[in-house]
Amino acid sequence: MVNQNFINLLAEGKPEYTDGGVLAEFTWLIVVLPFLAAILITFFGKYLPLQGAELALGTVLFIFSYSAALLYEHATKGIANEFFINVGSIGSYDLEFGWVVDGLSIMMYFVVGTVSSLVFIYATNYMQGEIRYTFFFTSLTLFAGSMLVLVSSPTLLQLLIGWELVGVCSYLLIGHYWEKKENSSAAMKAFITNKIADVGLMIGIIVLALSTKTLRISEILYQSTHDYADIKTVAYLGGVLLFIGAMGKSAQFPLHVWLPDAMAGPTPVSALMHAATMVTAGVYLLGRMFPFYQGMASQALDIVLLFGVITLLGAGLVAVVQDDLKKVLAYSTVSQLGYMVTAMGSGAYTAGLFHLWTHAFFKALLFLGAGSVIHAVHTNNMSEMGGLRKEMPRTFSTFIIGTVALAGLPPLAGFFSKDEILASLNHEGHNLYFIISVLGAFITAFYMTRAVLLTFFGDYRGDGHPHESDKMMTIPLIILSGFAIVAGWANIPGVYTGFTKWVTTRKNYIVEYHPESFDLVAMFSGLTSGLLGIGLAYYVYQMSGNATDGDEKIKIKPIWNLLENKYYLDFFYFKFIIDPVKITFAKFVDSFNSNVLDRFVNGVGTTASKAGGIVYTNLDQGGIDKVLNLSSTGTDTIGSKVKLIQTGKTQQYLMYFLIGVIVISLIILLVL
């Protein structure tokens, strides 16, 4: 089962690292601080000048600074260390929390810290005057904190805790405007869909924990790379189950349905959720458990790969038909997550995480840009936008940078990370998947160009006079565009491969193929398809004069309908799962309860009462009568009102029943 090649590679030199010293030891601060801040904001936020936003901002800026320091230390010296706190024992298992400080987690801390800081700054302005402003920052801080609980986890237990806390925070944030039912329904949908996936994760954790006798991730990874027999037998099952969990958070087909609906939340939430927190959790999980997948659970990786490819193509196509700007971006996120999962599935650990890294910056940029537009025009629909490049120059230029980064043109971030994924698919000989991924790049470029043209070009089709957003909103956009340009330079084959070193420096080190130079086939196909996508979209939507008529040109009715209805997945879920459970099964159980079980119980009661009555009148009237009277007197003294409700029959009924029970009991006793 175990890849012999892999074992041989393991024997070669480990990456160099230090224990990280004091900096690593106090990393728990960035995990605990958000929770303290959330409590403070809840109780004292309202009395502060910025209504609590300053506490939230201070927290994420601290996280950003701390993670930047960690990243610097890591890039120069290398850190890999983990810390444990015992919170109880159950049987022979230690329940432990703690924190991991290694390449993978430091990268995530930095992404969470950076994106959160910018989103929080943006939100102080964007959410100005909105309902529950203070509580919004409480939830946002908790959201970032929960994600840190997840990525800092050295045990599967804490991972599960962070995992579900992220889910509940997303529930609070998506449902922020809960006065409207559709918003609270979207929040519920996110929670429940994730909960379904969590069943997989939970059972996966149980399976792995019981076969390895530990909940520590590093120990599980050690056993899975050293040919331990117990984990070997469940590796495939465990791998698939964990991936089901990842499919929920990282929105893989067919569990992606919650993510587009999650747009019901305020835009800063979407930016945070789609870039740094929540959706990256699944990819992170695959990355954290990668030595396990690569070694014993390599068969499970085939499934990971398959779902990744389906997702990247399927969601990309749906993004083409959306009129809601945020939904274009939402399906784009699903599609890009498909790329990351595809990379993981093909065994390209670094490529998957690298795309997570670059995507975090340019997708946050795009969402915040969309928020800036929506803030100005008060609608999400691109059919009511147009021509905004003149009124909103800063939003426009930064949005273009984000678009180019996502479309994968050099030298922007997306080019490098997408190229690595394509190169890895090519290297591994997954020809079909390679072609689909190249096609995906074409689709990505197409729908993004379409969105840009519909939003920023042509004439303005809405009402009022939109104007550029406040500095508090545009400055984060500008900073993020900087990241969207340079983030990809962290890993350039043959030139500088710092990122590879960052994320592979960890205690359970990673062994994988790293290209020495650019894979020309991959680069050429990726680039060409990107340019073709942009060109075609430009031709369809711009050359024709009126941008909105573009859709009509490419509409092939049945396919367009299929995509507009999102492959009828929601319909299917409601018709065949939710409604039957919520209505048919639930009603059946309830009616079974009252019409079968209760009827039986009541029947027995009546019968016993009658039987008791017969015994009573025929056998023991005098004796029992006395007891009965005694008990009524006693009752009266205890509760003076009891007589009002006790019509007299109650006590008789009870007495009869008691006699019935005693008779039955005596019979059984005699049999004994």
Added chain:
Amino acid sequence: MESGLGLTIVVFLPLVSAIFIFLIPKKQEMLIKLVTLGSALLTFGVSLIVALQFDFYNAGDLQLGTKVSWISSINSNYEIGIDGISLPLLLLSTFISVLAIIYSFEHLPEPKNAKGMMSLILILETGMNGTFVALDLILFFVFFELVLLPMYFMIGIWGDKTVRSVSGLKNDIETRLYASIKFFVFTLFGSAFMLLGFLGLYFRGNRTFSIPELIELGSSGAFTGTFATLVFAVLFLGFAVKVPMWPLHTWLPDAHTAAPTVGSVLLAAILLKLGSYGFVRIALPILPEQAVAWAPAIAVLSAIGIIYGSLACLAQTDLKRLIAFSSVGHMGFVMLGISSLTSIGINAAMIGMVAHGIITGLLFFVSGSMAHTYHTRDMGRLGGNMKLLPKTGAILAFTAMASLGLPGLAGFWGEFMALLGAYNPLPGLNITIFRSSMVAGAIGTVLTAGYLLWMLQRVNLGEPKEEWLDKELHDADNYELVAWIPLVILTVLIGVFPKLIFGATNDAVIALVSKAFGG
């Protein structure tokens, strides 16, 4: 032998105070309330002292108890003591009683009568505390039965007066009347059988009612064959009714719906635990061979209970009835843990019992209070509660999250660890049955999240309905907050630091499992 003074005070102080309260004239309401609160606080204080004296390094041993001859003709003794299994439940019981009394200061439903209610709570507390410390079967039985009457009266006198129709009965009947009789008769039915089981053990087991002695006998294989099967069967009936396990649960939704707030709180928080505690304290260690034989059946019934309870919740329109049915599901997890017969599973059951006591207790506090404010429990009429009663709404939302087993809060451990236990039950048990039960339980967690979130959507979120806009509605007052906030804090503390419970239970459970099942 130690004096057992502390535990004796914890058990009998409430009863003595209840008698004392009988002597206070009914008019002196404040005095009655203060005496009750003082007594409950003192009881709680003594139980804390007992906990401090408790030797956690030997949590598997029965401690701080005594054994005094009681009914010598049948060799029944006043034998009490606690170990790591009973200690958390005892503390829960003394603590919840205090909160219930604080809540009752201002929130007595019609017909008020503080004297009656306060003395009933105290009598109930003696029964509950006594059950958790009793180490003699007759003593256990007396306490176990003692809780019936106060609860019966609470439901019957302070309960819901509306008249409803009941399937199988010809005439309509008052909700509280039907519920109180059903509760009483159902439980009595179970415990009559239980007593039979106790008698059986007595006659076969060298004429002793002492639980520790019977455990010694049981683990050396004294009870076998048809006899043991029958005894386990009747004990099962007695305990399963109380838990309640499917399909013996039908008294529960009615009792909870009809009961006054304090009644439902105590019922959910403590009374249900008497049954599951009985399994762990008596049925499992005394009849280990039978426990193994019955375990798969218990696992299946628990799994059915989890799914059935959750589905029933989805169909409810009555807020309190929904929470009542949720207990069927949650106690299903507790019983699933117990049925695995492993130290993980039984630990899960222990923390599950405490967590359910805290969380569902709080849910009944909040929902009862809401029913009182709105004069309806119909979720179709509620809505926008977050706007109308923001404090109550926030606590309801928090508690619902805790109830759905959110990690980081108390409810998580019982659920997750029960599933963990069920995946690998005691060697020799049918793996397929247990793993299927585990999967059913895991699906149950999704359904649980479903009905609780749906409840929140219907009750808490949205805009308030028109009928409430011109009404003056009072949000939680100080008495309510004082009763509720400690439970919120406990939910978080146990969630973050489960050692608070496992620290006591783990060694005791390991000792129990290794003695009974050698595992």
